[in-house]
Amino acid sequence: MKIYVPGDAAARALGADAVAAAVASQAGLRGLDIEIVRNGSRGMIWLEPLVEVETEAGRIGFGPLEPADVPALFDAPETHPKALGLVEEIPFFKAQTRLTFARVGRIDPLSLADYEAEGGLAGLRRALEMSAEARLDEVLASGLRGRGGAGFPAGIKWKTVAGAKAAQKVVVCNADEGDSGTFADRMLMEGDPFALIEGMAIAGLSVGATQGFVYIRSEYPNAIAVMRAACDAARGAGLLGPALLGNGPAFDIEIRVGAGAYVCGEETSLLNSLEGKRGTVRAKPPLPALHGFMGRPTVVNNVLTLATVPWIFAHGAEAYAAFGVGRSRGTMPFQLAGNIRHGGLFETAFGTTLGDLVEGIGGGTASGRPVKAVQIGGPLGAYFTPADFDMKLGYEECAERDGIVGHAGLVVFDDTADMGALARFAMEFCAHESCGMCTPCRIGSTRGVEVIDAMRAGDPEAETLLRDLCEVMTHGSLCALGGFAPYPVLSALNAFPAEFRPPRKEVAE
Amino acid sequence: MSQAERISEIVACHRGREGALLPMLHELQAAFGCVPVEAHKPICAALGITAAELQGVIAFYEDFRAAPQGRHVIRVCRAEACQAMGAEAMIARLERALGVRLGETVGAVTLEAVYCLGLCACGPAAQVDDRLIARATPERLAEEVRA
Numbered sequence: 157m158k159i160y161v162p163g164d165a166a167a168r169a170l171g172a173d174a175v176a177a178a179v180a181s182q183a184g185l186r187g188l189d190i191e192i193v194r195n196g197s198r199g200m201i202w203l204e205p206l207v208e209v210e211t212e213a214g215r216i217g218f219g220p221l222e223p224a225d226v227p228a229l230f231d232a233p234e235t236h237p238k239a240l241g242l243v244e245e246i247p248f249f250k251a252q253t254r255l256t257f258a259r260v261g262r263i264d265p266l267s268l269a270d271y272e273a274e275g276g277l278a279g280l281r282r283a284l285e286m287s288a289e290a291r292l293d294e295v296l297a298s299g300l301r302g303r304g305g306a307g308f309p310a311g312i313k314w315k316t317v318a319g320a321k322a323a324q325k326v327v328v329c330n331a332d333e334g335d336s337g338t339f340a341d342r343m344l345m346e347g348d349p350f351a352l353i354e355g356m357a358i359a360g361l362s363v364g365a366t367q368g369f370v371y372i373r374s375e376y377p378n379a380i381a382v383m384r385a386a387c388d389a390a391r392g393a394g395l396l397g398p399a400l401l402g403n404g405p406a407f408d409i410e411i412r413v414g415a416g417a418y419v420c421g422e423e424t425s426l427l428n429s430l431e432g433k434r435g436t437v438r439a440k441p442p443l444p445a446l447h448g449f450m451g452r453p454t455v456v457n458n459v460l461t462l463a464t465v466p467w468i469f470a471h472g473a474e475a476y477a478a479f480g481v482g483r484s485r486g487t488m489p490f491q492l493a494g495n496i497r498h499g500g501l502f503e504t505a506f507g508t509t510l511g512d513l514v515e516g517i518g519g520g521t522a523s524g525r526p527v528k529a530v531q532i533g534g535p536l537g538a539y540f541t542p543a544d545f546d547m548k549l550g551y552e553e554c555a556e557r558d559g560i561v562g563h564a565g566l567v568v569f570d571d572t573a574d575m576g577a578l579a580r581f582a583m584e585f586c587a588h589e590s591c592g593m594c595t596p597c598r599i600g601s602t603r604g605v606e607v608i609d610a611m612r613a614g615d616p617e618a619e620t621l622l623r624d625l626c627e628v629m630t631h632g633s634l635c636a637l638g639g640f641a642p643y644p645v646l647s648a649l650n651a652f653p654a655e656f657r658p659p660r661k662e663v664a665e
Numbered sequence: 666m667s668q669a670e671r672i673s674e675i676v677a678c679h680r681g682r683e684g685a686l687l688p689m690l691h692e693l694q695a696a697f698g699c700v701p702v703e704a705h706k707p708i709c710a711a712l713g714i715t716a717a718e719l720q721g722v723i724a725f726y727e728d729f730r731a732a733p734q735g736r737h738v739i740r741v742c743r744a745e746a747c748q749a750m751g752a753e754a755m756i757a758r759l760e761r762a763l764g765v766r767l768g769e770t771v772g773a774v775t776l777e778a779v780y781c782l783g784l785c786a787c788g789p790a791a792q793v794d795d796r797l798i799a800r801a802t803p804e805r806l807a808e809e810v811r812a
Contacts, residue, residue: 166784169797201786336744339783374691374728375782377795412684413691416727418780432686432712434725450683492786494749499786522750531745565785567746578745585744585780591725 160208163194164346165378172205178223182230196347198261199501200248208243217243248498248517255487256464257503260347266385268393271350279469283358284404291362292318297473299485304330304458305533305562307551313455316445317363320453325365327356328449328456331372332414332421335534337493337565340501341459345379349386353409355462357400358469359455360407368409371426374416384411418589422635423456425591436591437635460489481507484550492518494567511545514568525570533562535585536640538647559643575648576655580608582644586637597638600629614658671696672704680711686722690729698733735775737810740792743778746785755789759803774810
């Protein structure tokens, strides 16, 4: 009998290790021969630790489980108070279109046999049979855009690198997922690491790169351990190494660890960090595609971008592009976070509305109070209000309302949130994380904190100053850190101006 | 093995890699709890960089430190998703319960802020030593360092 107890960091933070130990000891007491699989998370975080028992009818879920709930799992599973029925019939799961996350939660993350049995390596095998031009056309035709936040077409980036002449080229996976409210990269790496490895191998093959790096933030020790083990296994099986799958060109991957700098999620500072330097932003041009790691032509793509590539090659660009809205093709693993009742990961086609995700799928706030604001796209993303619940989620659709999709994290706040304080926090965070290369970000963020403090103390001229400062940061910063920090600030100010004024009782005094 | 021997072993093990400095610093810190000042000269010699360049890198990254932390390290997330679940109030109560403020080490306990642990759907999130803790409360975190 197979019993699945997630080894995902969120499940473990909610007590999955103790549950796994209880499952092992209870099975031992009963003399049962069971296999415990530490799978990835299904993404229904409010049900974690979500234990699954394999039956003839399918996998039955139980959660959120505590060690004390485990004996009943063996004694009377049918009447278990935390039984959830077939996991894949749970509405939150069933309503999804899981392409990038197809295997996450289903398989043993470190079993290559599981991976292949669920469709893994079909994409790479097909890519190996295609011509160089056809491979690039496939990515281009899929409409896949950079999932890290910038939304740049992956196919164009790959074509640029493929066209560059160099003795060595590089594929770098950006796994420096620092945006609050996002955890999809972490879940993918912990739940289906071979998908990322396969995607990077296809990227290497397509652009002529032999060297690969995954740059993972140090705050993700669990993901680092899984990725290291998966790369070792892939090398051992001949998937990576001198010949991809034994007959392709050489490609290998090294795992590198960040060191607590948010700005290293920006691709040029990530490259500096990989080179062993301060993680400061580089001016573009030259583009990393032509002059990246150690001056070599380099593809820098996010985890989700690369992990989606195998699906595109296995099922065809057309099938992928059939999903989505406008110029946002395919699916996006949206992450429902913060004060939300049903928090977790929900992969669906672009074009779903904000209200559907927050109120429908997410079930509103965890506190049961009204939703006040939703920050989309991390600390540099805009705050939206329930008035925007009709907004379709897509790159252009969010931009039209002065926001970003970013890495598709949705952080929900209830009506107790202090939007003035959150705007101040956005500037404070920017000041804390600024790499210092450009003045608008380095100085502007600190001035931003001061000006918001002045507004909240009642300075009548501070608002004009803040808006002016935001304009300078938006247009004058070298990268998105300083350039986007005004999004949360101005969106909060425009929607909740009263929260940037002194509290009423102080005015009366 | 002496400290100097261990340092030269770690430096030698990484020096041939491209972009060796961060892996080197991470391993030194794993071995000593910090990047000991005694390692500066061997690193600079191995990588052909100046003391200023090395200091610039160490100072840039939040992770690298010149002195070891307390025996227990509590990291509490201050990022937006955890704020939405009351992280700021939780941290204030934790500071009072422990008698340690953010950024300080008192006795065996270091308390520091972290910006996102990737546990954004089960906040407030924290980490005590190598254990991740979701839906953290001051009582639970204080108990973890007493255990």
